[in-house]
Amino acid sequence: MTGLDFKNLKRKKTPFYFYDIELLRETLATVKTEADRYGYHVHYALKANANDRILSEILKYGFGADCVSGNEVITAAAAGFKSSSIVLAGVGKSDDEIKAALENNVFCFNCESLQELHVINDIAVSMGKKANIAFRINPNVDAHTHHYITTGINISKFGILEEDLPEMIATVQALPALTFVGIHFHIGSQITDLEVFKELCLAINLLQEKYFTDSALFPTFVNVGGGLGVDYKDPHTEPIPPFGTYFAIFNQYLKLQPGQEVHFELGRSLVANCGALITKVLYTKKSSHKHFLILDAGMTELIRPALYQAEHQIQNITRMNAPLEQVYDVVGPICESSDCFGTDINLPLSNRGDLVAIHSAGAYGEVMSSQYNLRTKVKSYYSDTMGDRIIPICAGQERIN
Ligand code: LLP
Numbered sequence: 500m501t502g503l504d505f506k507n508l509k510r511k512k513t514p515f516y517f518y519d520i521e522l523l524r525e526t527l528a529t530v531k532t533e534a535d536r537y538g539y540h541v542h543y544a545l546k547a548n549a550n551d552r553i554l555s556e557i558l559k560y561g562f563g564a565d566c567v568s569g570n571e572v573i574t575a576a577a578a579g580f581k582s583s584s585i586v587l588a589g590v591g592k593s594d595d596e597i598k599a600a601l602e603n604n605v606f607c608f609n610c611e612s613l614q615e616l617h618v619i620n621d622i623a624v625s626m627g628k629k630a631n632i633a634f635r636i637n638p639n640v641d642a643h644t645h646h647y648i649t650t651g652i653n654i655s656k657f658g659i660l661e662e663d664l665p666e667m668i669a670t671v672q673a674l675p676a677l678t679f680v681g682i683h684f685h686i687g688s689q690i691t692d693l694e695v696f697k698e699l700c701l702a703i704n705l706l707q708e709k710y711f712t713d714s715a716l717f718p719t720f721v722n723v724g725g726g727l728g729v730d731y732k733d734p735h736t737e738p739i740p741p742f743g744t745y746f747a748i749f750n751q752y753l754k755l756q757p758g759q760e761v762h763f764e765l766g767r768s769l770v771a772n773c774g775a776l777i778t779k780v781l782y783t784k785k786s787s788h789k790h791f792l793i794l795d796a797g798m799t800e801l802i803r804p805a806l807y808q809a810e811h812q813i814q815n816i817t818r819m820n821a822p823l824e825q826v827y828d829v830v831g832p833i834c835e836s837s838d839c840f841g842t843d844i845n846l847p848l849s850n851r852g853d854l855v856a857i858h859s860a861g862a863y864g865e866v867m868s869s870q871y872n873l874r875t876k877v878k879s880y881y882s883d884t885m886g887d888r889i890i891p892i893c894a895g896q897e898r899i900n
Pocket of ligand 1: 565588687688725726764767
């Protein structure tokens with residue numbers, strides 16, 4: 500990535516989200532090329548970022564949409580995703596959300612419980628519709644990621660346990676408005692130990708052999724979920740996640756029955772590194788033990804550090820080439836001690852008014868922002884209309900801690 504001037508960024512009122520559209524396009528093109536190698540289908544998980552400009556780019560690459568709420572279904576349809584490529588997932592779909600999905604003729608419902616099967620059937624019957632159903636199965640595979648985003652072990656609220664499959668199978672066959680179409684798995688997010696995906700494949704193979712080789716209940720697709728992680732510590736060296744290696748694992752280990760498709764629902768890996776939260780230093784403050792950089796962005800704009808102890812790379816972009824001579828706790832203005840973007844971060848000696856970039860904020864950033872403390876929702880800007888790009892880290896500015 501080239502180090503372009505960021506003159507236009509400097510003129511904007513902070514804080515704001517900034518998206519590098521060129522990097523987004525490079526990432527999407529890579530995903531497409533690598534997935535096409537095996538004929539794999541990718542549904543973009545809107546929950547990672549549902550910004551309409553980002554959606555319009557994603558749409559151009561022919562991906563489907565993975566939605567977890569009625570509003571996401573409506574947003575995906577409005578953005579131009581074909582109904583035949585929209586999926587509604589989620590452990591707690593409300594009746595209104597099921598209706599919205601049926602009205603939009605979504606491709607399928609990823610179903611998580613016996614009771615949900617009955618509810619979808621009843622609503623579909625009352626609307627004179629049919630619903631395609633995939634079972635979200637909990638394969639009991641540990642994703643080795645933060646426990647808040649681990650979803651496929653036996654104590655998770657997500658998915659159907661193996662012991663419940665026989666009853667699910669009998670029920671989906673018996674209910675008149677349901678058509679069984681596939682099986683679905685999602686074991687967690689921000690997975691960087693790729694061995695985990697091999698374990699997922701092996702677990703799926705066993706489940707397929709045991710329950711889904713009977714032609715009466717043929718899964719036309721195996722949806723293996725999302726979860727591919729990004730490098731938050733160093734987002735600039737390899738800004739595009741290792742999609743080639745990732746898809747190759749499924750190609751090597753996932754056993755398919757003739758005619759079966761493989762679906763993916765990736766969110767973070769498509770959008771994380773193309774976004775940065777740009778914020779300004781409001782105050783520099785020294786206490787007996789710490790130097791604080793107090794920013795004008797806080798957990799209301801990017802909650803990941805407060806919620807998952809996530810470490811995003813932090814850079815003073817006003818002083819790109821200055822030595823990293825001060826250790827700061829970088830905090831926001833919100834009245835919560837958890838409103839902290841990072842402790843003991845090496846940065847240049849910084850001043851009020853300096854611009855700071857918090858990198859890799861394109862996924863689960865803007866979309867998880869809140870109005871707590873009655874904060875105003877921040878704006879977003881895009882590299883292709885501003886002439887700026889995400890600012891690359893300078894050689895001298897790598898984090899030392
Ligand atoms: N499919 C299902 C069923 C999911 O629950 C998720 C994410 C995805 C796909 C997309 O996963 P991805 O490819 O983005 O890892 N807010 C958290 C992440 C929550 C993930 C929720 N589910 C964070 O900021 O780390």
